[in-house]
Amino acid sequence: MVATNALPHRAVVEHFVRQAVYQRLGKPLPERASGPSPLVVNVSARHCHLTLEAVETLFGKGHQLTVHKWLYQEGQFAAKETLTLIGPRSRVISNLRILGPCRNLNQVELSYTDGIALGFDLPLRSSGNIKGTLGCMLMGPAGFFKMSEGVIRALRHVHMSPDDADFYGVKAGGDMTLKIGGPCALTLEKMLVRVDKSFKLEVHIDTDEGNACNLQPDTPCELIA
Amino acid sequence: MVATNALPHRAVVEHFVRQAVYQRLGKPLPERASGPSPLVVNVSARHCHLTLEAVETLFGKGHQLTVHKWLYQEGQFAAKETLTLIGPRSRVISNLRILGPCRNLNQVELSYTDGIALGFDLPLRSSGNIKGTLGCMLMGPAGFFKMSEGVIRALRHVHMSPDDADFYGVKAGGDMTLKIGGPCALTLEKMLVRVDKSFKLEVHIDTDEGNACNLQPDTPCELIA
Numbered sequence: 001m002v003a004t005n006a007l008p009h010r011a012v013v014e015h016f017v018r019q020a021v022y023q024r025l026g027k028p029l030p031e032r033a034s035g036p037s038p039l040v041v042n043v044s045a046r047h048c049h050l051t052l053e054a055v056e057t058l059f060g061k062g063h064q065l066t067v068h069k070w071l072y073q074e075g076q077f078a079a080k081e082t083l084t085l086i087g088p089r090s091r092v093i094s095n096l097r098i099l100g101p102c103r104n105l106n107q108v109e110l111s112y113t114d115g116i117a118l119g120f121d122l123p124l125r126s127s128g129n130i131k132g133t134l135g136c137m138l139m140g141p142a143g144f145f146k147m148s149e150g151v152i153r154a155l156r157h158v159h160m161s162p163d164d165a166d167f168y169g170v171k172a173g174g175d176m177t178l179k180i181g182g183p184c185a186l187t188l189e190k191m192l193v194r195v196d197k198s199f200k201l202e203v204h205i206d207t208d209e210g211n212a213c214n215l216q217p218d219t220p221c222e223l224i225a
Numbered sequence: 226m227v228a229t230n231a232l233p234h235r236a237v238v239e240h241f242v243r244q245a246v247y248q249r250l251g252k253p254l255p256e257r258a259s260g261p262s263p264l265v266v267n268v269s270a271r272h273c274h275l276t277l278e279a280v281e282t283l284f285g286k287g288h289q290l291t292v293h294k295w296l297y298q299e300g301q302f303a304a305k306e307t308l309t310l311i312g313p314r315s316r317v318i319s320n321l322r323i324l325g326p327c328r329n330l331n332q333v334e335l336s337y338t339d340g341i342a343l344g345f346d347l348p349l350r351s352s353g354n355i356k357g358t359l360g361c362m363l364m365g366p367a368g369f370f371k372m373s374e375g376v377i378r379a380l381r382h383v384h385m386s387p388d389d390a391d392f393y394g395v396k397a398g399g400d401m402t403l404k405i406g407g408p409c410a411l412t413l414e415k416m417l418v419r420v421d422k423s424f425k426l427e428v429h430i431d432t433d434e435g436n437a438c439n440l441q442p443d444t445p446c447e448l449i450a
Contacts, residue, residue, distance in 0.1 A: 112436035113338055124408050124439070153439075156409065183349050184381065186434075187412040209411075211337035211433040214349070214378075 009072060010217055011038040032222060036163045037201035040072055041178070041221045043210035044154070047097045048083065048108040048138070054147075055102060058083060058140025065100040072202050073159060075101065086137040087118035096138075107150045108136060111208045115153065125152040126192055156209060157192040158223065159199040168225045171195070178203055180213045181220035234297060235442055236263040257447060261388045262426035265297055266403070266446045268435035269379070272322045273308065273333040273363070279372075280327060283308060283365025290325040297427050298384060300326065311362040312343035321363075332375045333361060336433045340378065350377040351417055381434060382417040383448065384424040393450045396420070403428055405438045406445035 015038030022029045032039070055063055065079040079098040085108060086092050093114060107130055115122035123133050135147040158176055160168075170176055172195035178188045188209060203223065205215070213219070240263030247254045257264075280288055290304040304323040310333060311317050318339060332355055340347035348358050360372040383401055385393075395401060397420040403413045413434060428448065430440070438444070 112439055113432060116436070183415065185414040186437075187414070188437075189410040189412070190408065206437075207338065208433050208436040211341070212411075212413075212431075212437040214337055 009038070009040055011040045014038060035167045035201075037161070039201060039203070039221060039223050041180075041203040041205065041215065041219075042072060043207055043215060044109065044204045045097065045207050046093065046108075046110045046114050047078070047099050048085075048106070049099055049103045050106050051104060052102045054106050054138070054145045055081075055098075057143050057145045058138060060142040063142075065098060065102065067100070068097075071099070072200055074198060074200065077101075081140075084139040085118075086139060087120055088134065088136070089119040091118045093118065105130065105150065106145075106147050107152065108147070109152060109154045109206075111206045112153055113208050120151060122151065122153040124155060126155045126157070127152075154204070154206065155192045156188055156190070156203070156205050157194050158201070158203045159194050159196070160201045161197060161199055162195055164201045165193065165195045168223065170225050177224040178205075179222040179224060180215060181222075182213060182216070184213050186213045234263070234265055236265045239263060260392045260426075262386070264426055264428070264446060264448050266405075266428040266430065266440065266444075267297060268432055268440060269334065269429050270322065270432050271318065271333075271335045271339050272303070272324050273310075273331070274324055274328045275331050276329060277327045279331050279363070279370045280306075280323075282368050282370045283363060285367040288367075290323060290327065292325070293322075296324070297425055299423060299425065302326075306365075309364040310343075311364060312345055313359065313361070314344040316343045318343065330355065330375065331370075331372050332377065333372070334377060334379045334431075336431045337378055338433050345376060347376065347378040349380060351380045351382070352377075379429070379431065380417045381413055381415070381428070381430050382419050383426070383428045384419050384421070385426045386422060386424050387420055389426045390418065390420045393448065395450050402449040403430075404447040404449060405440060406447075407438060407441070409438050411438045 018033045065081055067077045068080040069078045071077055077100050079100045081098050082095045084092055084094045085096045110122060112122060130150040130152060133149045134151050135149045136151050138145045170193045172193055174193045176191045176193055178191055180186055243258045290306055292302045293305040294303045296302055302325050304325045306323050307320045309317055309319045310321045335347060337347060355375040355377060358374045359376050360374045361376050363370045395418050397418055399418045401416045401418055403416055405411055
C-alpha cells in the first residue's frame, strides 16, 4: 500500500523554503530549521485500530477498509468506514473513525473528554500497551464485535527516524517537550519518543490538547529534547 | 448573599497543615507554601452569566436563581437552573449551567471542543469583553432569549487579592504561568491576572485544558510569575 498524497505537507514546503532562503542569504540556519526533517504536529481525533477479524465481523466477510484520507505517516490512512462504540454505561459514540491498515490488535483511542461523556475511566497508555484495560462493544453494519480490552487515552508522542533522534539527542522510549505558541500558548511535557526507520517526524496530540491551545496550521511549535 | 460552604477547600486545609508542620519542625517554608493564600485550580465547565431580564424571560417574571452549589469565590454559585443553547447552525447544547448571581451582561463561556461541536468560531476573550462577538439563542422553560453577542472562549485566568499580587510580584492585566504535573504534565502560559480585594487565589481553566492534563484534586500545580 503506497501513500498518494497529491501535495506535500505545508510544514515540508516551509522547511525547504526556509533552508533555501537562508542558503541564498549566506546565513547559518536557525536551530529549528537545521534538522533533517520539518516538524509536523497533528491532532488525532478519537479513532480505532482493528484486526482483520474485527473488520470482517463488523462489515462482512472479505470486507477491506477503503481509504478516506492518507495520513502523514507512510501507508497509514483514515478509512471511509466508521463505527458506533457502546460504552459500559450504554452510552454511545457514533462515527468512530477506523485507521488502516489492519493491525494485530484492537485498540480504541479516546480523549478524556470522550471518556467523561461515556462514563469511562480511561487509562493513559502508549499505543499497543493495552493489557488490563477496559473493553467496549463495537457496532458495524454487519454485526457487533466485543473488545475485551483496549480502550485507552494514548500517551502524547512523537514519531521520528533514527536521523531525527540523533539530531535531537533522544532515544526511543524517552521523553520530549513541545512548546506551542499563539494566544493560548502551552507546553506539553512527557511526550513519548517513538523511533523507526519508516517514521516521518510528526507529533500526535489529542483533541483535548489541540483545543486547549487552539492549534492551527500556522501555530508556531518547537520540539525540545 | 453569603457563601455557606460547610467544609473548607482541600487546598486551604493543606496550606495550613503545611505551614503548621514546617513551623513545628523549625524549618523555613518552601516558596510555594509561604504565600498568603493556598493555590486552588478549578476547571470551569461550559456555563453562562445572565442579566435579571434574561432570567425572567427564560424562567418567568419574578424568578430568582436558586443555589445548586457554592463556588470558591465568595458569593458566586452554580444555579440549579440550566438552559438549552441553540447555535447558528441550529445545533444545540442542553443543560448549560447558569452561574449566579445575575450580572449586568449576558455571556456564554464555551470550550473550543464545544465550539467545534456547535460549528461556532469562538473568539478568545477576557470575561466581560464581548463586543463584536457572535450571539446565540437561549431556551428556558418560560421562553426564548436572543443574545445578540457574548459567546466566547474565556481566557484562562487567575483571581487574586492585592496581597497575593504583591507576593507574586504581578499586576492586574498581566500574565502568569501555571505548571501542572502528573503523568500528562503541561504548562499553561498567558494566564490573565485579575486582582480584587474580594478575590480568593484561584485559577480557572476550561475543560479542554483540564482534560489535556487530566487535572485531579491531587495533581501538583505551581503558579509562576
